[in-house]
Amino acid sequence: MNRDPKGPYPGKRQSISQKLRALATPGTLPDFRNMGVILRVVLLVNALAALTVFIRVDAVDQWGAALLAMAGAVELPLFITVLLLYIGRPVMERLAPVRVWAVVAVLGLLVSLVTYPVFGAPSGEAVWRWCGWALLAAVAVMAYFDYLGRLYSPALTEARLHALTARIRPHFLFNSLNGVLGVIREDPRRAERVLEEIADMFRVLMKEHKELVPLDDEIDLCTRYLDVERLRLGDRLVVRWDLEFRPIAALVPPLLLQPLLENAVYHGIEPSPQPGDIAVRVARRGNEVLLEVSNPIVDTPRNQRGNRMAQANIRERLALFFDLEADMSIDRRGGRYTVRIRFPYRRVKS
CATH class of the missing domain: 3.30.565.10 (Histidine kinase-like ATPase, C-terminal domain)
Structure with a gap:
């Protein structure tokens, strides 16, 4: 095994600051190729979906059916959106912070519009209301990662x-x-x-x-x-x-x-x-x-x-x-x- 005569740690490195910028720093796109980020997105969107059901459905015995209907409508758009962000990460990381937020919001909105004719929305909601929920979910996800980036600043x-x-x-x-x-x-x-x-x-x-x-x-x-x-x-x-x-x-x-x-x-x-x-x-x-x-x-x-x-x-x-x-x-x-x-x-x- 070759050793550098100058001793350990002389080579090229990746700093913790660079890693944190890739994960989530204020105003930038989270690293959607990081499994931790993907898991957080899935959990956060599903938590928002569950919260929506609990707020809108009064009867406790109807929560199970409502949650299943909501999950059926949410999971496919969520999967497609995360996949597109995964693929487009190299392009979007060159965008200005405001455009990053706009891209994520518009992408979530467009995916919801495209998948609406296939799966519809829970409880037969109007398309504008369903797309509004998707837009709010996208903004909530970006706000969460912006907060996370500030909390774990370099x-x-x-x-x-x-x-x-x-x-x-x-x-x-x-x-x-x-x-x-x-x-x-x-x-x-x-x-x-x-x-x-x-x-x-x-x-x-x-x-x-x-x-x-x-x-x-x-x-x-x-x-x-x-x-x-x-x-x-x-x-x-x-x-x-x-x-x-x-x-x-x-x-x-x-x-x-x-x-x-x-x-x-x-x-x-x-x-x-x-x-x-x-x-x-x-x-x-x-x-x-x-x-x-x-x-x-x-x-x-x-x-x-x-x-x-x-x-x-x-x-x-x-x-x-x-x-x-x-x-x-x-x-x-x-x-x-x-x-x-x-x-x-x-x-x-x-």
């Missing part, structure tokens, strides 16, 4: 991201210095080399981590960290890497893998006097990258608070970068503790 989100990343640094420093203290008397030269390595790693840790970085650089940082841990643990620490070539160029949130390895060392290797192995697997499945880190389950009781905090930290950073397109799961079986992360495959542009 400045506020970057501040959250910095706070989350800052929590990692003290643990990293503490464990690294412990490793050096273990050999400083027996092998001063080796300790000196390791301190230089730690200094290089901290140059990376102290950078602004608001950008996605190449996975290859993240792995490079982790191998350095594991070299430091081997000072304390010696042959007890065994790491098995299962890396497919293709995902190595993928872009990932910075410091995604290192906290998982730190937890694996703390909970799966340190408590046991016997050698233990940490397995790291990276694979690509279609347009997604799968990342797995597993370690032995040791019965010795240890503080689980730090483990949960690190996992919550990673979950939140995945959400900030990838929204609903990424997820993280925990599995305990066969004497192994496994963390699995799935996120979209985005590669470094040459």
Whole structure:
């Protein structure tokens, strides 16, 4: 695996600001190619449809039939509108903010007009009333994403991201210095080399981590960290890497893998006097990258608070970068503790 002599994180990146602009920022078109955005649109429009039924139908026993009729009239226009926005996203992202709103509103109106002769409207409503409802729904969707963009403005989100990343640094420093203290008397030269390595790693840790970085650089940082841990643990620490070539160029949130390895060392290797192995697997499945880190389950009781905090930290950073397109799961079986992360495959542009 090729390494850049300048150290981790030198390549091209995608910033969290760029990601947020693509998701929803004031006055721009939401990214209708993002599954999280599509899901929100579907849920919001259906919620508006249900609210309309509850307001207009007084008899509770008629709600079920009215909801089915409303859903039958709403789903096809909604599907067609989202599909057209998905296809036309590259064109519309070049439009001015006012025109973006106008395009979405007019598109929803036209689709409702075209599909009205086929499915009609619930309760036989007049076409103008049905199209008016569709127009209001389109405006409500855009207003929601405009609000979301202001709520998660790049400045506020970057501040959250910095706070989350800052929590990692003290643990990293503490464990690294412990490793050096273990050999400083027996092998001063080796300790000196390791301190230089730690200094290089901290140059990376102290950078602004608001950008996605190449996975290859993240792995490079982790191998350095594991070299430091081997000072304390010696042959007890065994790491098995299962890396497919293709995902190595993928872009990932910075410091995604290192906290998982730190937890694996703390909970799966340190408590046991016997050698233990940490397995790291990276694979690509279609347009997604799968990342797995597993370690032995040791019965010795240890503080689980730090483990949960690190996992919550990673979950939140995945959400900030990838929204609903990424997820993280925990599995305990066969004497192994496994963390699995799935996120979209985005590669470094040459």
